Amino acid sequence: MNTICGAKCDGCQFRDSCRGCAATGGRPFGGTCVAAEYIKTGGKEQYAEFKRKLLAEVNSLLKANGIPEADALYELPGAFVNLPYPIPSGETVKFLDDTKVYLGCQIAFADMGACYGVVADTGFILVCSYSVNGSEAELVAYQKR
16 A cells, blocks of 8 residues: 555554555545645655654653653554543543544553553644553543644
């Protein structure tokens, strides 16, 4: 599959539902992809600089919340990272768009049975915690950019 950013899509669990970013102009699931948008307008160098600066912002937010730093950010389909969060009314709400591609990572604590997740794009950084199977998600921090 041809990609705009050079991502290796062979092992992706969403490969069968993805139409490919090169073939769709950077909209493999129908929504925008932060990587494709940056690369189409400014090239791969500008995208790499954006990711570097975003990682620094992410790590600053993680540190402020007592969470270990992230090593890197990866392109992730929204459907993969769009967890349901409980709200005071007892309902659960998803904050992300399943059709978009975000940047993010997971910081796992296998011995604790918990993970921290980071999801970001040009407008926000979201940090959450959840069990290793993706359940029991809780919002830790949300920062507009």
